[in-house]
Amino acid sequence: MKANKHDSCIEQISHGAELSMGLRRKLSLASERLNEAVEIEEIQSIGVMCRETLIELIDYVYDSDSFDGEEKFKKSDVKNRGELVINKYITGSENAELRKNMKNLLNGVWDYSNIITHSSSKTKHEASICLTITVALVSSFENLLNKYFDPIAGLKCKECGSRRLIVAENDETEDLLIICENCQHGFIKE
Ligand SMILES: [Zn+2]
Numbered sequence: 655m656k657a658n659k660h661d662s663c664i665e666q667i668s669h670g671a672e673l674s675m676g677l678r679r680k681l682s683l684a685s686e687r688l689n690e691a692v693e694i695e696e697i698q699s700i701g702v703m704c705r706e707t708l709i710e711l712i713d714y715v716y717d718s719d720s721f722d723g724e725e726k727f728k729k730s731d732v733k734n735r736g737e738l739v740i741n742k743y744i745t746g747s748e749n750a751e752l753r754k755n756m757k758n759l760l761n762g763v764w765d766y767s768n769i770i771t772h773s774s775s776k777t778k779h780e781a782s783i784c785l786t787i788t789v790a791l792v793s794s795f796e797n798l799l800n801k802y803f804d805p806i807a808g809l810k811c812k813e814c815g816s817r818r819l820i821v822a823e824n825d826e827t828e829d830l831l832i833i834c835e836n837c838q839h840g841f842i843k844e
Contacts, residue, residue: 674714677792680707684785691778700781701770704788708764711792712736715743715799736760743802756794763791805830805843813839 684703691697712735720742727734737757744753763784770776770784801807806819811834822840824831830843 674710677707677710677714680710681785681789681792684788688778688781688785691781694774694776697776697778697781698771698773701767701772701776701784704763704767704784705771707788707792708732708760708767711795712739715739715795717742732764733761736764740798743798756798759787759791759794763787806832809843811837811839812841813837 680703684700684707687696687703688700691700709730709732712732713729716735716739721738724738725734727738729735740753740756740760744756766784767788770781805821809819809832810817811819814834814837816834816836818835819832820835822831822833824842827842831840832843833840
């Protein structure tokens with residue numbers, strides 16, 4: 655049996671910000687199970703694991719304090735909770751397309767993992783697709799969080815236009831001092 659083909663895919667998740675270890679463990683386990691899966695119950699169990707991964711993913715990024723005034727959704731209501739999360743982390747009209755795509759991706763992966771969970775005619779190949787798109791979704795959320803928490807994402811030097819920026823120590827105020835590595839120009843992030 656060859657090595658888990660999803661493992662390198664899952665490995666990509668470790669780039670950048672740490673996402674929940676529990677999520678990575680679940681995806682690795684699903685990958686192992688997929689390699690051995692033959693019977694329909696074993697195929698269905700891949701769908702179940704993808705489903706659980708999605709619930710855990712959204713729960714992991716769902717910050718209930720941010721959604722105080724909002725309707726309370728059940729933990730398993732991945733679509734509605736996911737929409738709140740996506741609206742929080744992707745803001746602005748310039749990101750409308752990304753917001754829409756992330757919602758479509760989330761809803762599509764959720765629906766498909768439910769199909770795999772309940773179908774009695776799907777094969778290992780569909781289960782593999784299900785796991786692949788689940789990994790892609792988890793990875794996309796990780797990138798989303800990286801962008802959200804990256805203090806210099808989208809900034810450029812006001813002097814030379816370079817994006818080679820670093821956050822410098824600022825002893826005087828709490829504000830972020832950004833230095834351009836290209837021209838050494840320093841400025842405070844507004
Ligand atoms: Zn510069």
